[in-house]
Amino acid sequence: MKKTTRSLMVGLMLSGSFSFAQTKETSKDPVIANIIKEATENSQLEKIAHELMDGIGPRLVGSPQMKEAHDWAIDKYKSWGISAKNEKWGEWRGWERGVSHIDMVSPHVKSLEGTQLAWSPSTKGQSVVAETIIIPDLVDSLAFQKWLPSVKGKFVMISMNQPTGRPDYNWEEFGTKESFEKMKADRTAQTEAWTKRISKTGYNTRTLPVALEKAGAVGIVMCYWSRGFGANKIFGANTKTIPTVDISLEDYGLLYRLTESGIKPKISVRADSKELGVVPTFNTIAEIKGSEKPNEYVMLSAHFDSWDGGTGATDNGTGTIVMMEAMRLLKKFYPNPKRTILVGHWGSEEQGLNGSRAFVEDHPEIVSNLQALFNQDNGTGRVVNITGQGYLHAYDYLGRWLSKVPAEYKKGLETRFPGAPGGGGSDFASFVAAGAPGFSLSSLNWSYGTYTWHTNRDTYDKIVFDDVRNNAILAAILAYQASEDPAKTSTEKSILPLNEKGEPGSWPTKRSPTRKGGLD
Structure with missing residues (x-):
């Protein structure tokens, strides 16, 4: 998207706002200082990544591993003193992978x-x-x-x-x-x-x-x-x-x-798997209750399901552990937020954003009172891009919040305002389509599209923990600032540019989820 002159100036102003003076100012904020210290010296990222990717494995919707992951997340949040629950949103074809043996036996x-x-x-x-x-x-x-x-x-x-x-x-x-x-x-x-x-x-x-x-x-x-x-x-x-x-x-x-x-040539194939009938599907939702405005919400977001060629490490294990670690940090150092802070671990993103679309459909009271949602879902790299998703005044509040992030943790980060609304791609789009302020924390590539996105090589060893740790700090600070902001965020939409037919651009349409899938 081309930037307007005003948007370009705002982007330059925001880049300039990542200044030494404001870095010094944020160092005086005990919440931010403690978040950074804990995330750096006592990170739980490697531990939870090992438990999720190595211990549970891939999380195909409808598989026993998907349900195991939901239950594991509940237990993990409870161990940190955070209330959490699994919300059923639909049903899917149940299936469990078995051993594959594929051999050429002739010539x-x-x-x-x-x-x-x-x-x-x-x-x-x-x-x-x-x-x-x-x-x-x-x-x-x-x-x-x-x-x-x-x-x-x-x-x-x-x-x-x-x-x-x-x-x-x-x-x-x-x-x-x-x-x-x-x-x-x-x-x-x-x-x-x-x-x-x-x-x-x-x-x-x-x-x-x-x-x-x-x-x-x-x-x-x-x-x-x-x-x-x-x-x-x-x-x-x-x-x-x-x-x-x-x-x-x-x-x-x-x-x-x-x-x-x-x-x-002749080949021998043994492919073991089990059909499990129709099984329930869930989102895992965890909550830190707001103290002053409990009916306004800040959300962290990442899809929990994966394809199962590998173990779903960078799609979207990394987004998942970023948000879990951010919630752990917030609970420890910001236990009484002004607004309620939620995290959504969505099911069946890979089949069409189904879990997040179901949440949007089932929880209008949250969507209509959403201060901001931050979603991460494109690999293990440092967050390097945030756009305003078409919201006219996103530069104002996102700019304020980002100005509180120490420069070290937004190195290379570019912003584009107002940007264009995302019509798909990941779960933030489910909220944008409903007119809610959902934002994508977009990551550095690390050969994601070729080597790990939906591949047999998407495994624990591809995680770059220094970058993931940076993202957990960034997500926690953004959620903290969004919760503390005295002003409610504006969701006024920008006028979208003309499309290729010369017609006015249109906002993405809210879509219902597939609530019973994989059976046709």
């Missing part, structure tokens, strides 16, 4: 790196052994229907074979310019050709596995490479009776080349 034996997708049907305790076959490049959907019986009794490979397993930055560092450009051109051509190949079947990536399943395939084999060494994205299966497995680029390429050359 030679090799254990393959891969896993079943979330909600994949199991092989019922047995290993299924069969040849692999590739979706062919046929003339049209009629030709595909004639070919379709060929999949009976076979594992069908439905992903393109990538021309390289090296990320682009590796090519840029070591390859010649000509070689790099040639690779990119070849990859683009192959991607376009594969897209056309799938389109000519008459199906898309969601419906094709179902058609193959009905035609008698024994399993679906795919590779959703994330363009980084060893990283694949792991989402959900579309099949109902046969397993869907994702295999690493290196091993998928091996199978693809062997299959394409007519060698007819």
Whole structure:
């Protein structure tokens, strides 16, 4: 978004306000000083991260691990003297991941790196052994229907074979310019050709596995490479009776080349999982009750669920532990806030912000009296960007609160006002759509999109605790300042710029959650 002259001046003024004088002033505030000292010298981040990511693991909606995490959070908050509860907001397909064994057994034996997708049907305790076959490049959907019986009794490979397993930055560092450009051109051509190949079947990536399943395939084999060494994205299966497995680029390429050359490799797949029926879904809400304005609210926010290729460490374990640590710090050094401070740990963000949308729908009394909400959900990095989400006067109150944060803890932080309202992406958008002041604490990249966002590599070892500690301090101070502010925040909306059609921009529309999911 382009800034108005006024917004630009405000942004510059805010940057200037992060001054030495105000750093000295904040050092006199005992609450801020104690928050920083405790967070630095007695941080609980590593401990709670270990318990959550290593001990409980990934938190797929509808899984036993998701419920275990909710209950763990309640116990953790109670141990800090903070009241907390699980609020049921809906139901979901219950499913529990089991062990995956994927091996090539012919033309030679090799254990393959891969896993079943979330909600994949199991092989019922047995290993299924069969040849692999590739979706062919046929003339049209009629030709595909004639070919379709060929999949009976076979594992069908439905992903393109990538021309390289090296990320682009590796090519840029070591390859010649000509070689790099040639690779990119070849990859683009192959991607376009594969897209056309799938389109000519008459199906898309969601419906094709179902058609193959009905035609008698024994399993679906795919590779959703994330363009980084060893990283694949792991989402959900579309099949109902046969397993869907994702295999690493290196091993998928091996199978693809062997299959394409007519060698007819065989693989053995055992994918254990359990269907658990329909299970309840929850948000975990913790509260530090306000002493002067208990019916006005400051909220901390992070989604609790994850995909389950890894352990959900940076999406969104880091946001979760930031907000938990911030609440611990606030309870210890600001136990009687002026306004009520809440934290929301949302369920089923990954399927469409469902937990936070349900909270907005179920708690209009909180949403209408919300002073501010701070959400964190894009990885392990330091917070480097906060926008005003389209609220005309956000520069005023956010600027005041940020001015109280010592310079060391907002290093590199940029602000944009008034900004544009977020229409999705994470849970703050559920509140913005309802006209409430929800803000995203947006983080430094740390190769998030490639290496950890929804991938098999999103694990504890990717957490950068120095950055996460910084974010917990920032979130705690912002919540403290928002609670103390004598003024109620303005939610007056800015006039949005014209869209590509030349029409006035419109505010995001409030949407209802999916309260019963995963069953179709």
